[in-house]
Amino acid sequence: MKLNLEEITKELKNKNIRLSHHRLKVLEFLNDNRIHPTVDQIYIQLHKELPTLSKTTVYNSLNALVDAGLVKVLTIEDNETRYDIVTDNHGHFKCESCGKIYDFEINLSSFQSKDLDDFKINNRDIYFKGICPDCIQQ
Amino acid sequence: MKLNLEEITKELKNKNIRLSHHRLKVLEFLNDNRIHPTVDQIYIQLHKELPTLSKTTVYNSLNALVDAGLVKVLTIEDNETRYDIVTDNHGHFKCESCGKIYDFEINLSSFQSKDLDDFKINNRDIYFKGICPDCIQQ
DNA sequence: AATAAGTTTGTAATCATTACAAGTTAGCAA
DNA sequence: TTGCTAACTTGTAATGATTACAAACTTATT
Ligand SMILES: [Mn+2]
Ligand SMILES: [Mn+2]
Ligand SMILES: [Zn+2]
Ligand SMILES: [Zn+2]
Numbered sequence: 001m002k003l004n005l006e007e008i009t010k011e012l013k014n015k016n017i018r019l020s021h022h023r024l025k026v027l028e029f030l031n032d033n034r035i036h037p038t039v040d041q042i043y044i045q046l047h048k049e050l051p052t053l054s055k056t057t058v059y060n061s062l063n064a065l066v067d068a069g070l071v072k073v074l075t076i077e078d079n080e081t082r083y084d085i086v087t088d089n090h091g092h093f094k095c096e097s098c099g100k101i102y103d104f105e106i107n108l109s110s111f112q113s114k115d116l117d118d119f120k121i122n123n124r125d126i127y128f129k130g131i132c133p134d135c136i137q138q
Numbered sequence: 139m140k141l142n143l144e145e146i147t148k149e150l151k152n153k154n155i156r157l158s159h160h161r162l163k164v165l166e167f168l169n170d171n172r173i174h175p176t177v178d179q180i181y182i183q184l185h186k187e188l189p190t191l192s193k194t195t196v197y198n199s200l201n202a203l204v205d206a207g208l209v210k211v212l213t214i215e216d217n218e219t220r221y222d223i224v225t226d227n228h229g230h231f232k233c234e235s236c237g238k239i240y241d242f243e244i245n246l247s248s249f250q251s252k253d254l255d256d257f258k259i260n261n262r263d264i265y266f267k268g269i270c271p272d273c274i275q276q
Numbered sequence: 277a278a279t280a281a282g283t284t285t286g287t288a289a290t291c292a293t294t295a296c297a298a299g300t301t302a303g304c305a306a
Numbered sequence: 307t308t309g310c311t312a313a314c315t316t317g318t319a320a321t322g323a324t325t326a327c328a329a330a331c332t333t334a335t336t
Contacts, residue, residue, distance in 0.1 A: 018333065020283060039323080054285050059324065061283095075216040075265075079293085079323085093257060104253035111229075111249065111264070115242035118271040119231060127213075127263040133256040156302065158314060177292080192316050197293070199314095217292085217324085283332065294321070301314065306307100 003031055008070060017064045022053065026061040030071060030085035036092070036101045038080050076101065076127040089124060095132035102132060141169055146208060155202045160191065164199040168209060168223035174230070174239045176218050214239065214265040227262060233270035240270060 008027065009019045017023075029042055043058045062083055065071040074082040076094050082101065093102040108124045146165065147157045155161075167180055181196045200221055203209040212220040214232050220239065227247075231240040246262045 016282075018282060020332080022284075052285080056286075056325085057284055064283095073216065075213050076263075078211065078213040078216070078219050081216050081323085091251060093254060093259075096260065102253070102257075104251045106249065106251045111244060113229060113242040113244045115240070116231060116266070118274070119240075119266075120269040120274060121231075121266050122234065122269070123267040125214075125263075125265040125267075127265070128254070128257075128259050128261065129263075130260040131258040136256070136258060154313080156313060158302075160315075190316080194294085194317075195315055202314095219292085277336100279334100279336080281332105281334085283330100285328100285330080287327090289326070290324080292321100292323085295319080297316100297318100299314105299316080301312105303312090304310085306309085 001031060003027060011070060012064075012068050015068050017068055020061075022050070022057050023061045023064060025050065025053075026058060027065065027070070027085070030083060034086070036074055036082040036084050038082055042083070074101070074127075075125075076129075091126035091128065093128040093130065093132070095135055096129055097131050097135035097138075100132060104128075139169060141165060149208060150202075150206050153206050155206055158199075160188070160195050161199045161202060163188065163191075164196060165203065165208070165223070168221060172224070174212055174220040174222050176220055180221070212239070212265075213263075214267075229264035229266065231266045231268065231270070233273055234267055235269050235273035235276075238270060242266075 005019070005024075012019050025046055026042060029046060030037070033045075035041070039055070039058055039062065042062075043053070043055045046058070047053050062071060066073055066083075069087065070085070072084045072087045074084055074092060076082065076092055086103070089108045091104045091106040091108075093104055094100070095102070106126060108126065111124065143157070143162075150157050163184055164180060167184060168175070171183075173179070177193070177196055177200065180200075181191070181193045184196070185191050200209065204211055204221075207225065208223070210222045210225050212222055212230060214220065214230055224241070227244075229242045229244045231242055232238070233240070244264060246264065
């Protein structure tokens, strides 16, 4: 999938965030590598192309992109923050054997609970864990 | 609700974990304060009664209780691990205004995703965020 | 080109969590 | 009851992720 730069620049402009060279690289990485990467995975890879890139910039860029709503944070594991360029609602499954994170489609609006009738829900995260088919076969 | 000590001791024994004085205190705190507390909240409170208690012991105790399946970890926020003595499946809602975490009932097994037909699911976490009724009224 | 606002960098600081070694306690068996 | 051993607790040090900050740099606008 190709990034729509005009669209993205517009989104960012609303929040006085510039689409700098490095931020674009981070976006490209997320777009080309749909693996819900950690900061380190992004940094190590991009640093090969951009030797002057600092890890702080990766953090700054990701925070700016999250603020602009272009990227979503995943806290499926408590010791590693991951990032997802797909912001449409979907569920995440982490394999406890190989560590891979899978997307799955799920109708989140069907998750109604009477207990929440009077609550304003802004965000829904669904995290499952278990064993993926590849690892079951071993 | 009263803790069933025999039951708990048996659970722990299976894993060679003793129900020591401090662990029992941590369990009691979780049982009496259904607020999904952080390590710090537990430590600060218990330290008043047990001045020699160290924070490491709170971590050790919680890890042991989680290993034994008596306590569940919540990673609803990436910068603070929380703990729940209620291990039955239920959802969690965090109010972005007051920070309070609410339980809600939800039938997780009734929501299947075809994408996960071949996956073995061990754990399901549902985290919602938004504004709670108390904060909406302000 | 001048300007101002936003960005990047490197380093230092912070915060949560774990590692470790030494001393203490609990549970079991003699 | 006593002693033994494994498990537990403690304090401190180490680790790892993330943020703070100031100086240098870049970008967009005039
Ligand atoms: Mn995803
Ligand atoms: Mn709960
Ligand atoms: Zn797997
Ligand atoms: Zn609230």
